[in-house]
Structures are given as C-alpha cells and as structure tokens.
Amino acid sequence: MKEAFVLATALALVAGGPRGHDATTPVEVLRKAAEAPLRTDYEAVQVLTVPRAEGAETVRVVVWHRRPHSYRMEFLAPRRLAGRLLVDDGQFSWHYEPSLHLLIRGPSLALGVPPLAGAVARGAAVRLLGMDVVAGRPAYLVAVLPASGGPTRRLWVDRATGLVLKSEAWDSERGVYLTNTVIRVGFGTVPEELFRVPRYRGARTVELSGLPLKPDRLSQLARAAGFPVFAPSEVPEGFRYRGGGVAAFGGSRAVLLQYADGVTIVSLFQAPADRAASPPGGVAFRVGPVLARSYAAGLYRVLVWERRGVRFGAVGDAPVAVLRQFVVATDPDPSVEARRVAEVARKLGVPADRVADLRDQGLGFAQARAALEGHGWEAAGAPNRSTETWSLAEELERFVRLVRRSTVRRP
Amino acid sequence: MKRARERLVSAYVDGEVTAEERRQVERWLREDPELQREYQELLQLRRLLRSLPPRPAPDDLESQVLSAALGRVEKRGWGRRQVVWAGVLVAAAAIALFPVVRDGLERLRASEPGTHAYTWQHAVHSAQDPLVDRAVLGVILTDATLDLLGERAGEEGR
Numbered sequence: 001m002k003e004a005f006v007l008a009t010a011l012a013l014v015a016g017g018p019r020g021h022d023a024t025t026p027v028e029v030l031r032k033a034a035e036a037p038l039r040t041d042y043e044a045v046q047v048l049t050v051p052r053a054e055g056a057e058t059v060r061v062v063v064w065h066r067r068p069h070s071y072r073m074e075f076l077a078p079r080r081l082a083g084r085l086l087v088d089d090g091q092f093s094w095h096y097e098p099s100l101h102l103l104i105r106g107p108s109l110a111l112g113v114p115p116l117a118g119a120v121a122r123g124a125a126v127r128l129l130g131m132d133v134v135a136g137r138p139a140y141l142v143a144v145l146p147a148s149g150g151p152t153r154r155l156w157v158d159r160a161t162g163l164v165l166k167s168e169a170w171d172s173e174r175g176v177y178l179t180n181t182v183i184r185v186g187f188g189t190v191p192e193e194l195f196r197v198p199r200y201r202g203a204r205t206v207e208l209s210g211l212p213l214k215p216d217r218l219s220q221l222a223r224a225a226g227f228p229v230f231a232p233s234e235v236p237e238g239f240r241y242r243g244g245g246v247a248a249f250g251g252s253r254a255v256l257l258q259y260a261d262g263v264t265i266v267s268l269f270q271a272p273a274d275r276a277a278s279p280p281g282g283v284a285f286r287v288g289p290v291l292a293r294s295y296a297a298g299l300y301r302v303l304v305w306e307r308r309g310v311r312f313g314a315v316g317d318a319p320v321a322v323l324r325q326f327v328v329a330t331d332p333d334p335s336v337e338a339r340r341v342a343e344v345a346r347k348l349g350v351p352a353d354r355v356a357d358l359r360d361q362g363l364g365f366a367q368a369r370a371a372l373e374g375h376g377w378e379a380a381g382a383p384n385r386s387t388e389t390w391s392l393a394e395e396l397e398r399f400v401r402l403v404r405r406s407t408v409r410r411p
Numbered sequence: 412m413k414r415a416r417e418r419l420v421s422a423y424v425d426g427e428v429t430a431e432e433r434r435q436v437e438r439w440l441r442e443d444p445e446l447q448r449e450y451q452e453l454l455q456l457r458r459l460l461r462s463l464p465p466r467p468a469p470d471d472l473e474s475q476v477l478s479a480a481l482g483r484v485e486k487r488g489w490g491r492r493q494v495v496w497a498g499v500l501v502a503a504a505a506i507a508l509f510p511v512v513r514d515g516l517e518r519l520r521a522s523e524p525g526t527h528a529y530t531w532q533h534a535v536h537s538a539q540d541p542l543v544d545r546a547v548l549g550v551i552l553t554d555a556t557l558d559l560l561g562e563r564a565g566e567e568g569r
Contacts, residue, residue: 034542046546059550073549080564086549095553099564104556109538109548144542153542167544180544206560210535247532249524256532265540267533277523280425297526299551300533315533 026128029140032162038068040161044185051177069110070195094197103203107210123147123238123261134165135182148236150264150318173319213243217360225255232329234364241362269313276311278304287327308332348372424453527558
C-alpha cells in the first residue's frame, strides 16, 4: 500500500507537473480550500471510506452547505445508517437517528472557529502535485506532509471555488485509511429552510453540551477544574498548544488540552486517576516507566495511561508513534518541572518566572527556549514551516524518507 | 445458558465484547424479544446511573464505621491483644493482596469513561480546525454520540 501511495504521488508529479496551470502557490490553494465554506453555497453527494473496528466502511451521504456555517447531511447508505440526519444551524447541531426515533441536540460544529489566516498547515510541507478532474471539475492536487510524522493528506481542491472535492489521509501505520470523494456537486443558493430541524412526533430528545476551547493558560484551567494541569515537556515537531477547556467526562470532569500542527489535531485529557479509570480492553504497552493502553476507535486512536496519580489520554487520528510522544513528555511531578524550568532559565540567563510563564501558556521546553532566545516560539514549534518547493527530486526524496521512517516506527 | 447470555449482553452494554461476541449478541437481540427487553432495561439503568449526581461521603463516615466495628468487637468480649493481632493480620493480608486488588478498587472508585468519551470530545473540538473534513466529522461525530449515549443505530424499529 505504501509503495502504491508513493508511486501514485510520483506519477501525479510526473504526469501533472505543477507548471502546466496558473501560477497559484500550494499554500494559496490550501488557504482557498480552508476559506471555501465561507464563500460558497453548495449541494453535493459524497462517498466516504472510514475505518471501523471491523474494517473499512463505505458511507454515502448528501450534504448541503450555506455560508458561513450552516450544514445538513443526510445518510444514504449503508442501510444501517440510511436516514440518519445531521443539521447544524451555526448555533446547535441536531442529529436524528431514525432507527431509534431519537433526536440529539449538541454543540454546533461552528462554535469557536478560529481565524483562518496563518492556521493552515503550520509545520507542514505543502506541495502542489498537479491538476486532476473530480466530479467533472478541474482541481488542484495538493499534498500536505506534516513534519511530525502525522498523517499525510492529499486534497483535490476545486480550481474555481476552492471546495475540497476529494481527500485522502495516509499514515505509515495504516496506509490510506480515509477517503472522501464528491461524486456530484452543484453550486448556488441553498434555501435556509433546509437547516431547520423537522419536528419528529414522539421522538426522544437528548441534549449534550460542549463548550468551545479557549487559548486559556494552564493555571486558569486548573482553577476551573479544581485539580493541577500539566503541560507536556515537549510536543511533537510542528505541534503547538491551541486551547483547552474543562469537559464532562463520564461521571466526572477532565481537562482537555488541544495541540495541532495545522493538519492534525491531538487532544490531551487529564484527570485525577481516582476519578477516571482506564477504559476496559485495549492493548497494553510500556513507554519507559509508564504502562499505557492503546485503543483503536475507528478513525481515531486513543492512548490512556496513568502517571503519579494523573490519568492521561491522548486522542487523534495521528499514528501511535506520534501519540506516544505525549506519553513520554508527561511527567506530572512538580519537582521535575521546577528543576527543568530552573535549568532553562540558568542556561539562557533569564528569570525562572519567564520560563514558567511560557510553560503556563502550554509551550514545550524547546518552544519556550526558542521564544526566550528571540526566535519566536512558533519557529520552534514549526521548524519546517509550510514550504512551496516544486522540485520533483525533493518530492520523491521526501516520500522515500517517509516510507523508510514508517518501517522503523511501526509500534 | 440463559445466564451466560445475560452476562454477555451486560458486557455488550459496557462495550466489553469482541467483534465476534458483538455479532453474536446482536443476533440474539434480533431473535429473542425477552432478551431485547432485558437489554433495553440495562440501557435504561445505565442512563439512569449516569444521570445521578455524585454525592460526597459524610466527613464522619470513617469514624462511624470504626466505632461501630470496635463496639461489636468489644461486645464479643475480645481482649485488647487479640484486637491488635487481628489488626496486624488484616494489614499483612492487605499489603500482600494490594497489587491484585488495586485495579479492581480503582475501577470501583472511579468513573469509567469508555473510549467514546474521549472520541466524542475530540471530534466536537476538532471541528474548529479549518481543514477538517465536515462530512467525515459528521460520520464520526454521530457514531460517537450514539456510543456516548449507549445506543446503537439500526437496532430498533427495523
């Protein structure tokens, strides 16, 4: 599978070549893709292949989008899911499950959408591989290769509107594990009525709440949660802290910190171990002194471990190799933290308070060092910032490195 | 046989079955209305338990239990030395058994969020990413929501 992916990409490079189209840069294409939902109304039929516990499942849906955040999605197949409805009116999302006659109101998926500028593919190499045609429309083919070793994405971006017409995610552990293809699309005004939830007579209704994450300091989160919160000593290459919150978690509460490299998101949960046990099952493995458990949860992977009375959980569609880095970097020992803060402060000749302050903002020690040395902590978080090199040799070299790394990193 | 079925259905509700056992339970549920009814009761019980607010133990619970226990010991006419020896034996047994029962105690004491508690929160908050695929997220989130509620699509009304 890996070879096929490399070959397909290489062929696309040779056949398509980026020089045969207009002079749009890869990052501009990506930015256009990110902004497309704010500029375009559309209706589309999409076919998705998503990982499940039992293997991949193909799901067929029809979606309607109205600027900026209204979204409606009806499931057509498989039979188990047919008739499921998800409507997001920008305030709430409504999920109707026909087989259970159940209506669930949850938080809108548009809550807390951050400004787009600069957020796209930070810490990743972005390559324009060429042009292709999807659903009868010309599309840019872009590859996004994160420096962290997280999933590589290929996006087919509609040349006219920026809508992503097709996408694939690939990682060294699962190969191509996720695809989404638009097979029919129409642009134009979408009626507002489509985003009103129909009345379902006699349906049970359940409400779920979820607050948007904010770029809070860890000390703020600790006060809100009522227990200490710890920042990982280091984060995977290209990742940075983007926000946190206190979340309902089983019968208890947990603090959720999110880290992202612009392509992949990892959530890091923390709760006192005596309030949140490990989920049953999973595969146990040891990372240094820590016994962690790994769970395959469809698209996502979940790693759960306990250290010094704190239950941690790392979740994302990143490979286990990336999530393991969070296991390594979490030691909730205040004396270890104080010692490392003092070391960095002494080496750089700055007051320890300044290092501790940056740690409180969620930075890893390397990021804090870079910030204090005047490089800006984003530079430390993203040493390979979005590049736009179009060299075929470099592209192939990169993929070969990825494949080689995958053979070493397999858990 | 019936007891074994019930145990497996209970494990199914808790998400503690293998893929094969899951298929087996789903077949039973389709074929056996009585088992289906028991399954619904289990789901209802689970929802009810989850909705209960946690209640802190009274501050004097420990002293109440100790004084009640010691009072019982005194009534049975145990001497002070016997009480001390019994205490030593209990402590030794507790130390020896600690590694064995620690996991069990932890599970009794703590809430046990399943993996769906992690994935639901992650999916909801991943929606904020500008490049997230909303259709994929829609599939993942609706599945995770049903898992969170202990429901399974396609089980009723079909």
